[in-house]
Amino acid sequence: MIDPFQNEALGNLLLSEVKKITDLPVKYVVNTHFHFDHTGGNKAIKAQEIPIVGRGTIREDMLNRNLEYDPNPVPPDLIVTDDTKIWIGKRLIELEAVEGHSGGTDIIAYVPDAKVLFTGDILFNQKFPYIADGSIKNMFYLYGKANFRHWLGNCFR
Numbered sequence: 047m048i049d050p051f052q053n054e055a056l057g058n059l060l061l062s063e064v065k066k067i068t069d070l071p072v073k074y075v076v077n078t079h080f081h082f083d084h085t086g087g088n089k090a091i092k093a094q095e096i097p098i099v100g101r102g103t104i105r106e107d108m109l110n111r112n113l114e115y116d117p118n119p120v121p122p123d124l125i126v127t128d129d130t131k132i133w134i135g136k137r138l139i140e141l142e143a144v145e146g147h148s149g150g151t152d153i154i155a156y157v158p159d160a161k162v163l164f165t166g167d168i169l170f171n172q173k174f175p176y177i178a179d180g181s182i183k184n185m186f187y188l189y190g191k192a193n194f195r196h197w198l199g200n201c202f203r
């Protein structure tokens with residue numbers, strides 16, 4: 047599961063919606079970056095004892111920068127610092143550490159067999175990118191990276 051929304055109620059709603067479509071358990075939740083609207087639902091995830099994955103300085107950023115929107119943040123408990131592969135049975139989820147939106151916590155997740163790319167706030171369909179706490183220089187660098195272009199291209203085939 048990716049980004050359990052902005053608060054505990056919406057995180058629980060997401061979990062209940064998942065249960066409607068599959069009996070399979072949620073094995074991991076990935077926070078694509080530290081912003082509260084992507085991490086506020088972590089409380090619901092933590093209550094289910096599901097590991098939460100984040101990148102870089104996400105714990106520090108959540109505990110120090112999100113407080114006006116989420117005064118009691120639940121940061122990820124599994125921190126990746128580089129590109130990472132997670133296997134769930136036969137399904138591979140590739141996590142790539144990227145820059146551009148949040149200043150050190152961005153992750154994109156690619157599921158090759160489904161040809162699905164989760165980009166967090168790095169990329170929007172038919173809209174300008176939202177730089178927020180990142181930089182335009184890093185955003186352009188990301189758009190030029192081979193993996194990103196390859197994965198994005200696969201999603202439209």
Ligand SMILES: [Zn+2]
Pocket residue numbers: 079081147148167178
């Ligand atoms: Zn954001």
